[in-house]
Amino acid sequence: MKSKLKLRPVANDIRFWTSASSLGLLLALAGCSANGSAGPATLAPEEVAEKPRVTISVPIPPQAGDLGLVHSGELIRLGDSKASAWQVVPKPKGAYEFTEDPPVLNESMQASVWESRDQSFGLITMKGKVVLAIHAWENVDDATLNSIVADHESAFGPAPNRAQYPLTDYWFWAKGQSRLMVVVATDSRQRRTVSAVIGQYELMDALRMSLQSAEDDAKAAQARLDKLFGAKKATSTEKK
Numbered sequence: 276m277k278s279k280l281k282l283r284p285v286a287n288d289i290r291f292w293t294s295a296s297s298l299g300l301l302l303a304l305a306g307c308s309a310n311g312s313a314g315p316a317t318l319a320p321e322e323v324a325e326k327p328r329v330t331i332s333v334p335i336p337p338q339a340g341d342l343g344l345v346h347s348g349e350l351i352r353l354g355d356s357k358a359s360a361w362q363v364v365p366k367p368k369g370a371y372e373f374t375e376d377p378p379v380l381n382e383s384m385q386a387s388v389w390e391s392r393d394q395s396f397g398l399i400t401m402k403g404k405v406v407l408a409i410h411a412w413e414n415v416d417d418a419t420l421n422s423i424v425a426d427h428e429s430a431f432g433p434a435p436n437r438a439q440y441p442l443t444d445y446w447f448w449a450k451g452q453s454r455l456m457v458v459v460a461t462d463s464r465q466r467r468t469v470s471a472v473i474g475q476y477e478l479m480d481a482l483r484m485s486l487q488s489a490e491d492d493a494k495a496a497q498a499r500l501d502k503l504f505g506a507k508k509a510t511s512t513e514k515k
Contacts, residue, residue, distance in 0.1 A: 292378035292386070292397065292409070292482055327481040328380040333401045334452065334475065342453040344408050344473040345426040353453050353475055355405045357387070357398055364396045364410055379481050399478070407474030407482075415467045420459055423469055427457055436486050440493040447486055454479050458489075 334354035337343070343350030344363075351360045366372055370391035377384040377399050384406065388397035393414060399407040412419065424446060428434065434446035434457075442462070448455040454476040459469045472484055479485060483492055 292399075292407075326378060326380050329384075329478050329481045330381065331401075331406065331475050331477055333383075333404055334406060340450075342431060342448055342450050342455045342473060344410060344455070344471050345430050346410065350430070351405060351408045351473060353405060353473065357400045357403050357405065360398055360405050360408055364408075366396075367391050367394070370394075379478065399474075405473075407472065407478050409470055409472045409474075411468065411470040413466075413468050415459070415469045420467065420469055423471060424457060427455065427471070431455065438486055438489045438493075440489075441497070443489070443493060445486070445489050449476065452476060454484070456484055 337352035337354045341352045343352035346364050349363045351363050366389040370389045372387070372389040374385065374387045377386040381401075383401050384399055385401075386397065386399050388395065393412065395409075395411045397409050398405055412423070427446070427448070431448050434448055436445075436447035436449075438445040438447070443458060443460045446457040452475050454474060456472045456479070457469070458472075459467055461467050472479065474482075474484065476485075480488070
């Protein structure tokens with residue numbers, strides 16, 4: 276049987292992995308562009324960051340008590356094998372699976388993703404061991420959001436760090452080399468996207484998946500949205 280695994284163009288290889296940052300979430304959910312047309316807001320070329328270089332070690336095998344991404348009562352932790360992680364969040368029927376360059380500069384890392392209509396799941400691995408996993412859901416209702424948060428709080432206790440902004444809410448846990456993050460973003464139509472991420476903390480820092488980056492990006496994203504909507508409002512006024 277031929278593999279359905281495909282290689283996606285390199286030009287797209289940062290978009291999925293940065294989608295859980297405030298900047299990526301808010302701009303993606305804005306539903307407008309600078310010229311007022313429908314579709315996601317886009318960054319100008321000078322605003323697109325280059326891939327950061329990240330140097331980390333291959334994680335040791337997971338230990339009892341380690342943080343992890345929770346799904347159906349099972350965990351994905353740093354140091355788990357790619358094969359076992361892929362089994363915890365299996366690809367649904369009809370999902371598109373692909374590999375791509377990782378979103379950071381590190382020749383030892385590989386990235387693989389599947390995407391369906393309302394979910395996506397991705398892994399970054401080193402020598403077959405998980406260094407980051409992200410599971411994302413679109414158009415999430417209250418029950419699903421509460422279940423995702425409750426699953427992680429049941430496993431690891433209430434999040435020691437919470438960050439709430441007009442359009443995004445974050446939950447953060449940290450232990451050793453691991454950082455766990457759950458984030459929900461709400462758009463102007465009250466549609467919500469939720470992402471749960473487990474990763475090596477330096478790698479997550481590089482991808483702006485940290486408490487400090489959440490604050491910085493929320494401010495930057497809001498300023499960007501204010502500018503976009505301000506320009507749209509001014510254009511509308513001129514037409515009158």
